[in-house]
Amino acid sequence: MDIRGIDHIELYVGDARQAAHYFSTAVGFEVCGQGGPETGLAGQRSLLLRHGDIRLLLTSGLTAEHPAARYVRRHGDGIAVVAVAVDDVVAAYTELVGRGATGVTPPTSRGGADDVVTAEVEGFADVRHRLVQRRGDRADVLPGLIAPTEPTGQAHPPVLAEIDHLAVCVPPGQLDATARHFAGLFDFAQVFEEHVEVDGQGMNSTVVQSPSGRVTVVLLEPDLGRRPGQIDAFLDQHAGGGVQHLGLRTDDIITAVQTLRGRGVRFAGTPASYYDGLEARVGPLDAPLDRLRELGVLVDSDHDGQLLQIFAESVHVRRTLFLELIERRGARGFGSGNIKALYEAKERELASRAATPEGVGA
Template sequence: MNIGAVDHVEFYVGDAQQAAFYLCTAFGFRVRGQAGPETGHVDRRSLLLSQGGIDLVLTSALSCEHPAAEYVTRHGDGVANIAFEVTDAAGAFDAAVEQGAAVVEEPEVHRRGGTEVVTAGVSGFGDVAHRFVQRTGDRADFLPGVMEIFAADPEESEQLLHTVDHAAICLPAGELRPTVAYYERVFGFRQIFEEFIEVGDQAMDSKVVQSASGEVTFTLIEPVTDRRPGQIDTFLERHGGAGVQHLALLTDDIVTTVPAMEARGVTFLETPDAYYDELTDRLGRPDLRLEDLRRTNVLVDRDHWGQVFQIFTQSMHVRRTFFWEVIDRHGARTFGSGNIKALYEAVAREKTPA
């Protein structure tokens, strides 16, 4: 199965227009298209948001029969579909179903002019599905015959973010290994990293799986049940099962991007000064200036190939579940134990009550 990059991520949300307003205002996305009653789809409202190489689809149910209605009732707003670029959507679909994936969307061909898009969908983890997307022709025509694409915005937009770097996924205890095996068998992913993380009297187990192309990466996390419940347990309880805890978006200049996003209204988690006081002794000299990291609250870790810089937003979700990460890679390819532990501790620092 030839999986390329993440084609798009679809969120099911209670109010697509309200969610789009926040992402456009705070993160710099632009609304590029829509689907809904105006395009012949009376059961939903979908908005296409884009920035750099990132495409997000926000879908709200206009009918209780649309799957977004049940999803939002159970989980609140969240990631419902992570779509994969493929060279043969129907072939990928057949191969996945043969390996045990459940059918979510039968193969369908969408054509307009010289553009053709073939889609098909199968089950992933929890209530999250994966859509295979095969594109021929003009990529700007996102989904011919379904999505109405707006005229290009004459105003130049600031490109703060470029691609989806990875998704972090919380799984109920006992589901980590079976989920890894599922992604290896069904999608041809491989495990590239694993780590058992202890923070005080809490602990979690994690494994990172990646597509053969190296362009789709999932960090899979499960709680350890013989320790005190922690933020993974809290996510699973509030979300109502397995789900995407955060999406990491790649930038090429994190110490510029973070203040720009803060000026737009994004609130990031704060990092204690002690973290930076001990940073050089722990990791050596960072590629970015220590004073810039301290000023922006950016975390840093390293692996065999280089360094990685990251920061997490406070959750704007009413259940305090989903949040975002901004990440800047300086050669680093994977996730060191310091990164995963930093994520765990960063979320624990957010003390906002539910």
């Protein structure tokens, strides 16, 4: 199946306006569309945001029984729809249903023309797949339902380029089935797999990717033979599987982190000792070590090059969904080497503090 890329991501949130305020003022998105009962979106309020080639649709239910309201009650704020771009929605929808997908919304022309056609099928967990076909230069996400808004004139210059990947946590025993879901329906290929074990915690990871290479999903499953870790915590707080984080690619992570931090985005801290021996671990660095240390940017490498990454703290009540910033300098991986390196660095830091006499140092 020909999937050209991710068209947009739809989040179901408790308060679309509040969520839009964070994404616009802190992350740098611009609100460029809105919809609700007045535009034909019964029982919901939606706001469309854009930053570079990244489009987010934030939707809140206005009634208790709206799907967005039910989703938020069960999972909290989270990604509910992954919309992918295809050349022919009718053909793609027919093919998916023929392969066993459950249809949710049949092909529908939006805006009274065939400029934009959409359809939906059930996906994994409570996440749906939306198919989007655009003709010409039509850029509306849902024409006729999301009305364009006038530019505010306060848009920030984009420091993020596109969606790099989605990371999905699945309950124990569902990793292979979820990978088969993407392979069987969308012809995704498995491009990477590994087992990560640190301090008695363990997880299995499989990466699947569309034939075009434009859509990548990282699947994470906890190892029940090890003590509970972050994947278990997500599954508990999220009440089941779902998207744990959204990886956003940048061409300049140093500038991106500086910019977003200046606007109020909080990033996960990195122990100072992580940078001890960093070059010995990943090779000569493509960025100044002192700047990486100052900003807390992580570095990993594979045989294709290096990647730089950092994780933002979740701003959601359940501390589930969060953002990752990633800059690829040839590397195709996802920074798995940082899991062990971060743990070992934290252990060294704790040991150093324990060896420091009380009242000396920080």
